Amino acid sequence: MQEIRELPLLVVDELPSKKMKGRNPLALFHPEMEKYLEVLREKGYELVIDPTNSLYGAGAYFAPSEKLISLNPNSSWQTFLHGFQHLEFHELIKREFYTFQDKIIRQGSSMEDLLQPEIVSYLGPKKIQRLDKLMGQGLPVTAVNETMSVSDELDLIGFKKWVPSALGGKLTSAALTQDYALRHQINELRKILDRGATLTDAQKGALRQALLKRLGGNGVLVADLLIMGVPPVAIISGGIHYIKEKNIYLYKDDEGSWHIVQGIKKNQ
Numbered sequence: 001m002q003e004i005r006e007l008p009l010l011v012v013d014e015l016p017s018k019k020m021k022g023r024n025p026l027a028l029f030h031p032e033m034e035k036y037l038e039v040l041r042e043k044g045y046e047l048v049i050d051p052t053n054s055l056y057g058a059g060a061y062f063a064p065s066e067k068l069i070s071l072n073p074n075s076s077w078q079t080f081l082h083g084f085q086h087l088e089f090h091e092l093i094k095r096e097f098y099t100f101q102d103k104i105i106r107q108g109s110s111m112e113d114l115l116q117p118e119i120v121s122y123l124g125p126k127k128i129q130r131l132d133k134l135m136g137q138g139l140p141v142t143a144v145n146e147t148m149s150v151s152d153e154l155d156l157i158g159f160k161k162w163v164p165s166a167l168g169g170k171l172t173s174a175a176l177t178q179d180y181a182l183r184h185q186i187n188e189l190r191k192i193l194d195r196g197a198t199l200t201d202a203q204k205g206a207l208r209q210a211l212l213k214r215l216g217g218n219g220v221l222v223a224d225l226l227i228m229g230v231p232p233v234a235i236i237s238g239g240i241h242y243i244k245e246k247n248i249y250l251y252k253d254d255e256g257s258w259h260i261v262q263g264i265k266k267n268q
């Protein structure tokens with residue numbers, strides 16, 4: 001795998017003159033790519049095409065240390081926007097993330113007051129509002145970053161009716177995209193618990209909300225259990241799980257919903 005990465009990357013110097021219409025065409029053929037490419041270059045980044053991305057299961061990646069955004073030749077505009085948001089986040093927010101977050105939580109500040117006015121107008125009110133909300137919930141940096149990228153994707157593809165991932169069936173592309181952000185939120189908050197630290201009330205609220213959205217109606221129970229410190233493995237894998245704290249058995253059905261197994265109780 002390493003040798004593949006050593007191959008010279010194809011730097012995009014010129015975009016194809018042919019443009020594609022529609023909401024979500026291929027990134028390289030999108031009429032607005034020229035504009036984005038300019039911003040990217042101004043910040044010292046390059047856009048590269050690397051067909052080996054797909055070997056890693058990625059549609060694109062953002063590599064701040066190599067100063068590039070890498071796409072597959074057939075990456076969609078949606079995928080590019082996801083990567084481009086990571087670049088913006090890296091350049092404008094990441095370095096001072098926890099300082100900003102502290103001010104939002106403790107002093108009720110807004111990113112509008114914390115960022116330079118030109119950055120505020122560059123990001124626009126919608127993104128500022130999103131940052132305030134997510135950072136105010138105490139979500140860790142990766143969770144906020146991924147959620148912001150996903151929100152940009154959803155702005156483009158449209159957010160249809162929410163389909164909880166755990167209910168199985170066909171997921172809309174929007175639901176899959178949203179699910180990606182929720183997984184990051186849950187995982188990053190879980191890492192705090194894994195370190196043995198406790199969650200703030202706002203973080204517990206965010207965790208509960210994310211779990212509820214992922215798990216549908218049975219999420220209340222599962223969120224409750226997680227917050228009480230039940231090992232995550234009991235929650236994420238299939239099969240029947242004994243939850244010591246509540247002396248109950250849970251199982252996940254084929255459609256991904258959680259149920260309490262009635263009639264079995266361990267004698268304590």
Ligand SMILES: [Zn+2]
Nearest residue numbers: 082086146149
């Ligand atoms: Zn991402």
